[in-house]
Amino acid sequence: MVAADAVVKRYGRTVALEGVSFDVLAGEVHAVVGENGAGKSTLARILAGATAPDAGEVRRAASVALVPQTLSLVGALTLAEHVALGQGIGQGIGRGLGRGLGRFSAGAARARLADAAARLGAAPPADVPTERLSLPEQQLGELGLALALGARVLIVDEPTSSLGPAEVERLVGALRAVAAGGGAVVLVTHRVGEALGAADRVTVLRGGRRVHHGRVDEFDADTLATHMVGEVPSPAEVTRAAPGAERLVADGVDAGPLRGVHLAARAGEIVGVAGIAGSGQHVLAEVLAGLRAPERGTVAVDGVPITGDPRAAVAAGVAYIPERRADGIVPGLPGSDNAILLATLRDRSLRRRWTGIRDRRAERARARELFERFDVRPRDPALPAGTLSGGNQQKLLVGRELSGTPGVVVAHGPTQGLDLRAATAIRDDLRAAAAGGAAVVVLSTDLDEILTIADRVLVLSAGRITDTFTTDDRPDAARLGRAMAGHPTAESDV
Amino acid sequence: MASVRSLASVRSLRSGGAVAAALLAALVLGGVLLSVAGSDPLDGYDALLTGAFGSRYGLGETLVRALPLALIALGVTPALRAGVFTIGAEGQLAVGALAATATAVGLGGGAPAVLLLPTAAVAGALAGGAWAVLPALLRVRARVNEILSTLLLNYVALALLNYSLRTWLGTSTGDSTLQSDPLPAPAMLPNLLTGTRLHWGVLAAPLAAAALAWWMRTPRGLAYEVLGANPALAARVGVRRGRAVAGAMVVAGAAAGFAGWLKVAGVDGTLYPSVSGGLGFSGVLVALLGGLRPAGILVAALVFGALSAGADGLQIDTGVPASLATVIQGLLLFFVAIGFEARRRRRGVA
């Protein structure tokens, strides 16, 4: 239904796509996988017509809708209004203007959405400004919108990177339903299992080239992963010390949706906080990082209170990896400034002695080191951070936060949007931080991630810690999933 | 209006083809107006240039008019970089001039220059800074939009100035129009270039530019930039937002107040109700056109100063009415704004 023929796209010296051909057929889900910066998002944009290729050709036999990696909902408008917006324009200037000045029917828009929702099997609220919807609601909303506006081909760019298992399942089901209904889906993803489970065919990109493509049954998880990133590194061996004293203690925290949350993390320990979207993870992460003052309760690092005091938190060595990457970088500043921001602001050795001026050479050297160590690509610290691919922005951010010797790490979805190699690397970094004596808290909706990394898992559900599991009684995923959804197994100790 | 990030998108002011083209466009359009007004465009522009640079007097006039603009622009730059759009310079300059005048006149002619000059300068800067405290507090504590609060307080400052000149600070010589007593001679800044109004205070501009250049290269400069672009991140890395915002606003106010002192002690010699006369707003424009960088700001201030001084020459040599000179100034500004942007994009700065 959509086909690309030898498309090329360059951004300055970066070659994002180098002669990639691609096609997606009616009735199929076609996965596009590849490491960070491989060119997946660029291909998606070109297929949808949002970006023009420098060379090559794109043919579209049906209407295409793109659900970009960073969503495209206008925060001030409701989903119903988005439907009306989509109808009012995009039909030629003349008719568009005629419709634009006429009254739109909110009822009709809602009906179309409801119809699309039925096909998706999920109905996000249609009459709330989309900025107030949760992330999964927004993601489903985007899909529903595309269908409501008559798209037959959906191109979805990493829709699952911040969803919990139940939501991923629901979304994949929805995508399959679209394909089954005679449409087609292009699914950009990092998760090998997801690609194999949801798709009919797979295309693998690497460094802007198509390195492999074919039916899913030609692959198993390992070969696919190898195609994506070359040899998959196995987690580094880290000698873990026995957990030491409690370093981060949050006590009796009431904040927004949180009620009476108690959390203590010891030196050398990685505590996972599992919760579905909307459970209050975001607020908890901000409270733990000292960014948000709780209505009640305290947060302390090594006995020093940091409650609602970001400066105290920084001084106490709290590293923070926010859920939304946009909260953590300045896209217009060079990668180097972003990478060593904390050091620049705090480390006197990066200043000239008498004038207090920043020592650019020392800064650049340190930034290059960090780019190297955290594998940020391209290795050019002078490029504005905003031009890096999503995954490389994440690496940059994680690198900045972990490159000192943090005493406490609060990481919210630290590997979202990362390829296997990078995700593994970042998990290694988190483990290394713990081994170095830090108390690490990882909050995530991704059960696999939590189970891979955490020594101890807390389940956050509707603002309360409803369950805890220790390393010794590692639960199976099903049990944990139920707990996250608010149905803890009866025998678990709460 | 939260975002002034786009402001920084107007970058530095090095010459370029686009700027030249913009100037040309403005000059051609202005030329058409000049011929409509019955004078030869070339004569007109010759007069404009001569007025601005053609004589010692014109040059002095250009510099003297660029001075307050440069100071206001340099002072407001940290705030603009932090995304705080304070446009209170108009009022801050007025209260600065008011305080400086009151100090100088109050201490009287008996006091020596070494006392009068610094005390009046400090009084001006302090008053200008103090005038920024209320909007700063309102912005930090009550989230009141600073564009509006500073704009509103400009009008209040002018009312205060008028009231003062009508009552306690009014001239004792019985003049009917509002003005203060003349400043005592030792309170006046000495002349730098005979035959012009240029005074020693003009050195304040390069000094302030150097200070800004230094500041921008310190970690604090980066912190403000981060604050402007991503307040959440700034908070996270320990930048105290309230302090930074309030500090920037007060510094901008102090710079404007200092410029008020320079205006009275360097040029006017008497405090008039019109002491700010749009300088505050032009100063913000100069900051923007200068790309929020010290060198760019100095150049932009000179361009503004030259335009204003040149317009006088234009009128007097060609008989073109003042109103037409204003139109040409507006056109120049308009096209220069477009030209800078075109040049910036051609150079591919993000």
Place this chain on the structure above:
Amino acid sequence: MDAELILAGAVRLATPVALAALGEAVVERSGTINLGIEGTMLAGALAGAYGASEAGWGAGVALALGVGVFLGLVTALATLWGRANQLVVGLSITLAATGAATYLYELWRPTGTEAPNIPLAPTVHVPGLRDIPFVGPALFEQSVFSYAAVVLAVALAWSLRRTGAGLALRAAGDDPARAALRGVPVRATRTAALALGGALAALGGAVITVGYLGSFDANVTAGRGYVALAAVIIGRWSPWGALAGAGVFALFDSVAIQSGAAMAVPVEVLTALPYLVTLAVLVVVARGGRGPRALGQALPEDA
């Protein structure tokens, strides 16, 4: 002080500002700040006066609207297509328009000639209702423009909520990059908003000359364009808010004028009071509500 008089005077003083503020509210909803409205108002005041004296008040209004649209389009050309800084362009428009209005008026009426004869637009008297105490004269004995402002506010409020154009406008002002992804012609939308905003600002200026004064001088607008900008913010970017914001200023002006020498406070206190009260109002309304997210930002490259 006479409440009836103050109220009726406030409506008159508010009308020009309200019209300009309605236009500016639309412009800002689409994501642009137009600091050129002061100059546009003055240009409209002159165009209105000229058209009216040549061919009746209707012609004056039409000419003013035309001039306003022109200035709006020039602003759009510079800021949206030329991507120049909005604030600089706006102020340059004000500068040029102010100079041009003065210059053209002098060409039209050189020194020594008599002032032009400018016919006024009619005042609507609603018999009976105008005798209602306090609000009668304020509500039922006003220039056609006052009623036009209310009708416009209703129409704009409805269009913003209920029409495709309104949606496109809000989307363009909230998130131009995403709006563009969703098919909104961001530039065209913002351009249309600027044209409308220019027309209404110029109309506001024409109201001063053609609605009330019957004369022109270079000071007729006297900073009202900036007051309109303030009114938009006080009104939280809604059409009704713009009317209310204009009303706040006008009310204080009216009180100050009518109390005249009668009050024991210095005249400067009365001058400053509306600004201080507005500041106080701002403190109260500052929490909650938000302006268009993309307001004042340069157009993103891909929109």
Place this chain on the structure above:
Amino acid sequence: ACGSSDEDGSATAATAGGAKPLSVALLTSGLTNDGGFNQWAAQALQKLQSDGRITLQVRQQLSDPNAAEPVLRQFASRRFDLIIGHGIDLSASVLKVAAQFPDVHFATTGDATLEPKLLPNVEGWTYDFGQFGYVAGFVAGTVKDVTNVGIVSGPDIPFVQAGLKGFVAGLASTNPSATTASTFTGEFYSAQKEQEAVRGLVAKGAQLVAANTAEGNGVAPAAQQAGVPTVGAAVAGSAAARQVNITSPNLDFTSVYAGYLDRLKAGTFGKRFETGTLANKQIGIDPVNTAASAGVPADLQAKVDELSAKLSSGELKLPSFS
């Protein structure tokens, strides 16, 4: 060098019309088509220019000293023969610049406080504000059935107050029982505020409105709408004023400027202070418009002429109103 025979000769030649005209610059605080104070000055000089006695350059809207001083200085540095700063807000600037150019001749207007500050190269002029207001008040008092008079003034400053006091005295002379209500708009140029002030005064019972100091163009249109006549509105300022304004005092600068030119030729220019009055014909009175109101007495023009004559001759002496 003053008074040498050569110069006497050239002065004679000038009167004969053969000499090079003098270069004169006029700087005004408002616009010269304002129908009032500034227009009167510009018109008088334009007449001299068309007579070939001077070449004229005009700069307007220079009430702000920041704007005015550079312009003054430029004219001075170009050695204009006479530079006139017209308007009280220009006088301080003129004195300042004149001190720096002692060999260039300046003239300015102001109030009585100007006189002691004059320099050897500066002449000053003022007019009798009280007399000016008195004439307007006198006229207002003659209108039949007017018991309450509204007065609109601009800023509350001394010379405006002097005009106001003169007006009240004049009113009392013809209608001792009339009451007055007075409003200040706070600004010289704010037509819409003047309008509202007029409406307020009329609503409070004013049957006639006076424009004190003849500045704004808002008084007459509002008075026309409210159906009351005016006194003192600038007749050239708006069409409405031609209909509803009964009469207004005006200023005639012809003799003032002719005096400057004569003294420049004679080399005696400087440090002279003159006050315009009815007696020296520098204050005049517009012809009475009896159609402005039914209450205007038919013989008002005669009464005004008589008053003018009495004030001119000194038969009627007014107290000082300042």
